[in-house]
Amino acid sequence: MSPSSAHGVSRRAFLRRAAALAAGVYAFPRWALAGADERTALILVWLQGGASQLETFDPKPGTPQGGPTRAIETALPGVRFAAGLPKLAERANRLCVLRSLSGREGDHRRASYVLHTGWSINPALDYPHLGALLDAERAAEGLGFVSLGSVPARGGFRGAAYAPLEVPNDRPxxxxxxxxxxxxxxxxxxxxxxxxxxxxxxxxxxxxxxxxxxxxxxxxxxxxxDLEQEPQATRDAYGASLLGRRLLVARRLVEAGARCVVVESPDWDHHEDLFRRHASRAQELDAGLSALLDDLRARKRWERTVVACFGEFGRTPTINPRQGRDHYPQAFSGLLAGGGLRPGVVGATGPDGARVVERPLRLADVHATLLARLGVDPAGQQLAGDRPLDLVDAGEPISEVLG
Structure with a gap:
């Protein structure tokens, strides 16, 4: 975080708003809140450790950087996913694929904090998790924020009342x-x-x-x-993995009234033996996330649930001597779906995947987009004690996905 943003309002945000006021307009486009509903739920799937974009949503086959990973066609014309995600490829026309994310943090703890709060770590200020922020800003009834697994942030300066109900295992x-x-x-x-x-x-x-x-x-x-209440076919579709079970619980939680559920999917930090280790993680993600998308549609929850899937950063285009990829925040990918969001691909990386070449995005932009779709004005402010702070660290809603 820059010194200016440590005082609550970043210089970039201040200049953006000052320019808008000088022009006589409000900085946040009101159309972005059209169709937003405070009752809409969020399921955030965290690929903890940082999944490789080159083995998921932005493969580079036939290049030295792409390695042995093959690419397959998807339901979006001209868009290819890694071959380990065939079910998600079939459902790509329901997905918002963000291929141009970048950041500055290459350390797990610091980057995870940015993913979950939208802000860099500030020793003087403990920012709330996105789920806590949503809980504090929205007046909807019900259980606010559940974490299936661990999270790197909680209620922050919004207080313990907005901390998640944290469930580290499969048991209630x-x-x-x-x-x-x-x-x-x-x-x-x-x-x-x-x-x-x-x-x-x-x-x-x-x-x-x-x-x-x-x-x-x-x-x-x-x-x-109690997943025994679900038909065997449904449980089979999600898969028997930890991730599959957590995704099914997440769907049941939002149906029961939870407004934000974070699903931790561990073990994506593949510095060595990536291509073997990644295959099992990808299979679990492909089955579980595809089943969740299908289930939300079948159960009439699609428009009222936003699904987000991100790691804290990506992996290096260069394959290291241990057949792994190291931390790489300079260019990575993520997914959004449901909640009335517009499917398609936003942004691009170059042929070698080393840098963003089209429509650069930050995780703060993802936060602004989620807030807008979930009924919270991302241009608003909050109070940390008596100090006014932006809700988002100079992030802008991604207009391409806000249909």
């Missing part, structure tokens, strides 16, 4: 017996009585978070983890 939250939970609830009531005599905002927010978790444990949303 709260494995203890109901009597044990009831005892903890009685203890909570005692603590609430004590805190009611004090002014302590953080404690109050933690009570709110506990109360939210209690509603999950005692309410119908807990049943989202």
């Amino acid at each position: 939250p709260g494995g203890r017996a109901p009597d044990g939970f009831a005892a903890r609830r009685e203890l909570l009531k005692t603590l609430e009585s004590e805190f009611s005599r004090r002014a302590h905002a953080d404690a109050e927010q933690r009570v709110q978070a506990f109360t939210q978790a209690q509603r999950v444990l005692e309410g119908p949303i807990r049943g989202a983890w």
